[in-house]
Amino acid sequence: MTFATPRQVFSLFEADVRTRNRNAAERRFRLYGVIAITISMLALALLLFTVLDNGLGAFRQTFIEIKVPLDPARLDPSGTRDVEAMKKVTTIGYGKVIQAGLVATLAEAGIATDDSSVRDVFNLISKEAPAQLRNRVLANPDLIGTTIDFRAFASGRVDGYFKGRVSMASAELDSNISPAQLAIADEMKAKGLMGLHFNWDFILGPDASELRPEAAGLGVAIIGSAYMMLIVLVLSLPLGVAASIYLEEFAPTNRWTDLIEVNIANLAAVPSIVFGILGLAIFINFAGLPQSAPIVGGLVLTLMTLPTIIISTRASLKSVPPSIRDAALGVGASKMQTIFHHVLPLAMPGILTGTIIGLAQALGETAPLLLIGMVAFVRDFPASPPEGFFDPASALPVQVYNFTQRADPAFVERASGAIIVLLVFLLVMNAVAIILRRRFERRW
Amino acid sequence: MSVGLLLLIVIAVAALGYGLGRRRALASVQGDLRRLHSLPGYYGQSVFILTAAPALLVMLAWLLIQPLVIENHVISTIAPGSIADGSSTSLVLSDVRRMAGGLDALVARSSLSEGDIAALDANSTDVRGRLAEVGVALASDVDPAVFETAKAYRLILRTALLIMTTVVVAVTLAGLFFSLSRIRPDYRARNVSERAVIALLIASSFVAVMTTVGIVCSLVFETWHFFRLYSPEGFFFSTVWNPQFRGGSDLGIWPLVWGTLYVSFIALLVSVPIGLLAAIYLAEYASKTVRAVVKPAIEILAGIPTIVYGLFALITVGPFLRDYFAAPLGIGSSSSSVMTAGLVMGIMLIPFVSSLSDDIINAVPQSMRDGSFGLGATQSETVKQVILPAALPGIVGAILLAASRAIGETMIVVLGAGAAAKLSLNPFEAMTTITVKIVSQLTGDTEFGSPETLVAFALGLTLFVFTLALNVVALYVVRKYREQYE
Numbered sequence A: 001m002t003f004a005t006p007r008q009v010f011s012l013f014e015a016d017v018r019t020r021n022r023n024a025a026e027r028r029f030r031l032y033g034v035i036a037i038t039i040s041m042l043a044l045a046l047l048l049f050t051v052l053d054n055g056l057g058a059f060r061q062t063f064i065e066i067k068v069p070l071d072p073a074r075l076d077p078s079g080t081r082d083v084e085a086m087k088k089v090t091t092i093g094y095g096k097v098i099q100a101g102l103v104a105t106l107a108e109a110g111i112a113t114d115d116s117s118v119r120d121v122f123n124l125i126s127k128e129a130p131a132q133l134r135n136r137v138l139a140n141p142d143l144i145g146t147t148i149d150f151r152a153f154a155s156g157r158v159d160g161y162f163k164g165r166v167s168m169a170s171a172e173l174d175s176n177i178s179p180a181q182l183a184i185a186d187e188m189k190a191k192g193l194m195g196l197h198f199n200w201d202f203i204l205g206p207d208a209s210e211l212r213p214e215a216a217g218l219g220v221a222i223i224g225s226a227y228m229m230l231i232v233l234v235l236s237l238p239l240g241v242a243a244s245i246y247l248e249e250f251a252p253t254n255r256w257t258d259l260i261e262v263n264i265a266n267l268a269a270v271p272s273i274v275f276g277i278l279g280l281a282i283f284i285n286f287a288g289l290p291q292s293a294p295i296v297g298g299l300v301l302t303l304m305t306l307p308t309i310i311i312s313t314r315a316s317l318k319s320v321p322p323s324i325r326d327a328a329l330g331v332g333a334s335k336m337q338t339i340f341h342h343v344l345p346l347a348m349p350g351i352l353t354g355t356i357i358g359l360a361q362a363l364g365e366t367a368p369l370l371l372i373g374m375v376a377f378v379r380d381f382p383a384s385p386p387e388g389f390f391d392p393a394s395a396l397p398v399q400v401y402n403f404t405q406r407a408d409p410a411f412v413e414r415a416s417g418a419i420i421v422l423l424v425f426l427l428v429m430n431a432v433a434i435i436l437r438r439r440f441e442r443r444w
Numbered sequence B: 001m002s003v004g005l006l007l008l009i010v011i012a013v014a015a016l017g018y019g020l021g022r023r024r025a026l027a028s029v030q031g032d033l034r035r036l037h038s039l040p041g042y043y044g045q046s047v048f049i050l051t052a053a054p055a056l057l058v059m060l061a062w063l064l065i066q067p068l069v070i071e072n073h074v075i076s077t078i079a080p081g082s083i084a085d086g087s088s089t090s091l092v093l094s095d096v097r098r099m100a101g102g103l104d105a106l107v108a109r110s111s112l113s114e115g116d117i118a119a120l121d122a123n124s125t126d127v128r129g130r131l132a133e134v135g136v137a138l139a140s141d142v143d144p145a146v147f148e149t150a151k152a153y154r155l156i157l158r159t160a161l162l163i164m165t166t167v168v169v170a171v172t173l174a175g176l177f178f179s180l181s182r183i184r185p186d187y188r189a190r191n192v193s194e195r196a197v198i199a200l201l202i203a204s205s206f207v208a209v210m211t212t213v214g215i216v217c218s219l220v221f222e223t224w225h226f227f228r229l230y231s232p233e234g235f236f237f238s239t240v241w242n243p244q245f246r247g248g249s250d251l252g253i254w255p256l257v258w259g260t261l262y263v264s265f266i267a268l269l270v271s272v273p274i275g276l277l278a279a280i281y282l283a284e285y286a287s288k289t290v291r292a293v294v295k296p297a298i299e300i301l302a303g304i305p306t307i308v309y310g311l312f313a314l315i316t317v318g319p320f321l322r323d324y325f326a327a328p329l330g331i332g333s334s335s336s337s338v339m340t341a342g343l344v345m346g347i348m349l350i351p352f353v354s355s356l357s358d359d360i361i362n363a364v365p366q367s368m369r370d371g372s373f374g375l376g377a378t379q380s381e382t383v384k385q386v387i388l389p390a391a392l393p394g395i396v397g398a399i400l401l402a403a404s405r406a407i408g409e410t411m412i413v414v415l416g417a418g419a420a421a422k423l424s425l426n427p428f429e430a431m432t433t434i435t436v437k438i439v440s441q442l443t444g445d446t447e448f449g450s451p452e453t454l455v456a457f458a459l460g461l462t463l464f465v466f467t468l469a470l471n472v473v474a475l476y477v478v479r480k481y482r483e484q485y486e
Helices: A017-059 A091-109 A115-122 A129-139 A156-162 A168-172 A179-190 A200-204 A219-250 A255-267 A272-286 A294-318 A322-330 A335-364 A367-371 A396-404 A410-440 B003-028 B040-077 B089-108 B114-119 B127-133 B144-181 B189-229 B232-236 B254-285 B288-303 B306-329 B338-363 B366-374 B379-408 B411-416 B434-443 B451-485
Strands: A060-069 A147-153 A194-198
Touching: A017 A060, A017 A200, A017 A410, A017 B254, A017 B288, A017 B306, A017 B338, A017 B379, A060 A091, A060 A156, A091 A115, A091 A129, A091 A147, A115 A179, A129 A147, A156 A179, A156 A410, A168 A179, A179 A194, A200 A219, A200 A410, A219 A255, A219 A294, A219 A335, A219 A396, A219 A410, A219 B189, A255 A294, A255 B189, A255 B451, A272 A294, A272 A367, A272 B189, A272 B379, A272 B434, A272 B451, A294 A335, A294 A367, A294 B189, A322 A335, A335 A396, A335 A410, A335 B189, A335 B306, A367 A396, A367 B434, A396 A410, A396 B306, A396 B411, A410 B306, B003 B040, B003 B144, B040 B089, B040 B144, B040 B189, B089 B114, B089 B127, B089 B144, B114 B144, B189 B232, B189 B451, B254 B288, B254 B338, B254 B379, B254 B434, B288 B338, B306 B338, B306 B411, B338 B379, B338 B411, B366 B379, B379 B451, B411 B434, B434 B451
Parallel strands: none
Antiparallel strands: A060 A147, A060 A194
16 A cells, blocks of 8 residues: 555445455455365266276176086086086086087077087187086086076177177277177177176176186185285274373373374374385295285284374374263272273274274275285185185285286276275275264264 | 194183182182272282283293294204205205195195104105195205205104193193282282283384384395395486396386376375365365365365276376377377376375365464454455465475375376386376385295395385485474464
């Protein structure tokens, strides 16, 4: 404001230039804020949209319905229905049975096939199908001699065709599929022999090799993740609560406890991959625990989760008002009794909320698990605990990473589908945490 | 008898001790509780603790020391002649261990008795084939002398386990009788039990310290190994990163540091303005309803695992940037680039920056705002000229924390930044970071003793030092600032 213009007239109804500028600046600033928030919301929406758009397809899979006559001469040459003897028949033998069934099924449906197209049609079926049929027959030898309805995976390319990933034009250039095969697939779909169905094997089945994206599932990864979460919960909750009680209620203020506090604050910010290095060097190389085992993953994630749990537990212990402690001490309880009988139960909802959020973080952690060998390709389900903790397993986020490293574009869909499963688990955990907080947390 | 069973026995005896101790305390006062110093349960607890704790400690110490002693003994019995060329004592030792495990498995499958094992002779029988039956695959044929050592090792282990069992059971029982004999009405059982609980609590808070010690030790130790195989000058002063499987690699850290800093810089360039402005808007302008919707939504971004961001970079952002920016402008043809990783990492850091800044802005006292409004400042002038300067140290702390996150982030750069170690200014080119190289050097099928693998530990140590320094400074700044207004 200058004093050189004494005759300037101020009007309350008409803003002068300077006021208008200031108001414009105000509006601009507000707009920046709105833009920033819009960008973050858009990013969130785009992220979720990408994952859902790419991944929902993974839950539905193209299946081929075939009536397969289980020829005893081929599948059980000894005729004894002895499982050990039947194991000698390899998947190639089962492939021939499926092919025979396929020809018959197609003939019945009135789809013309000659010798060359039979091979083509057979290639529409996943390479995994003979193994599936073999497992089914070995599990129930009485099926031999009957004709069963067999629902086989269609190959990855056929599945991609029905999901829009593969087109006639791209099939022209593809050595794995030809337009003629896709035409047959269309015809089979029209006759109801082929169609998209919900695919439980994606959630429950084991991983499959690089060439069979249609059969790849998350079963082993889900079990591995569940085992690790169990270990993390069992170890980190008691350890974290005990450490917090000591630091919050008993620790004298001296250099030593100061060191522990700084240490915990720093541990919470150490990059996760460093914990992976720790796991590799200490648990695997030094202590000799097996690679890719849930026990190692669980231990590493426990150490990572511990600071989170300690920080939230201390906050909820702190929020219990001193009057509770005073009252308990006043009627003659010892300090230990006060804490374990009164303070801790009142702090429990907050502690559990913090624990669940820590677990959710641990569930999504990938980098440290890569270093302790969880990237290995694991097809066998781990045994039940406790032995299963030492068996090789995968983990959900690592499985996502594994899928992204494979060449076939069908695995992009699988990876996104796996993320949906992961996000559903996280959503459930966080919902539980919120419900716990809403229902049980007291405001003093 | 296995270690697990022994553990169960100790705990069972201690649990029995709990009941006995409680009973004995009650009996000592003929059921008149008032004459006891502590509640009867505490007498039980004191017995439990004095029974289990010494026994478990002995067991733990035994299990830690036993391998060292026995292996030293075994090494001294291995004749130097039976260590083949290109092999080492530790390799022979691990063979011995695996053979002993295989023999145990053979016995467990009851295809052999103990006598058969003693009679097994590597010269006459196909030991390798027998062991392969139980899943112990040996690289070469078995040296008879080593096989004899394995048999001896197995026997020593069995004896040691037997002695340990005896000692532990003896300690357990001694503890039980000692603690039971101490129970009198005026025995301060509660103090004993509470002291034990305190010890347990202190031990738990020690785990966090041990984790740090473990991290530092493993990093420093393996880095030291690395620098014995590879010159520190080559690591710190070379600008070429080119690992070779056959040796003769160039392992200069600078291309990796450059990639890391470049990606982090772009990530901060994205996240700091957006996060900060969002925080200011939420703290100063937003109505309650907007805040109630937007704040949790931004926090969802923070709860999404980094692998999801990685996939987002890989399948959406990368191809988009390549097709619409890099390729038309002719400045890059790869979908993984510094820009891709930086942008996505920036999105990941938005909630981090915004929630920290939100806390800090809210901590600025209302009186400062009121003073500014009272002088006629508009809201944005208040924010820019009063609140931000007051909150600046805290915001700087938040940015430093975000930077440390960005430097240590792994999955986004693994999937989004690429694997080529380059020193280039073009953000649309693929570059690589320290974390990417840690993953790639440690997940391949490389031999553990080679510099190409061990370099990952040196990289890890560098990363740890970097982030630790940032964190310490940031925490210091934030803490200092909080004190200012409290």
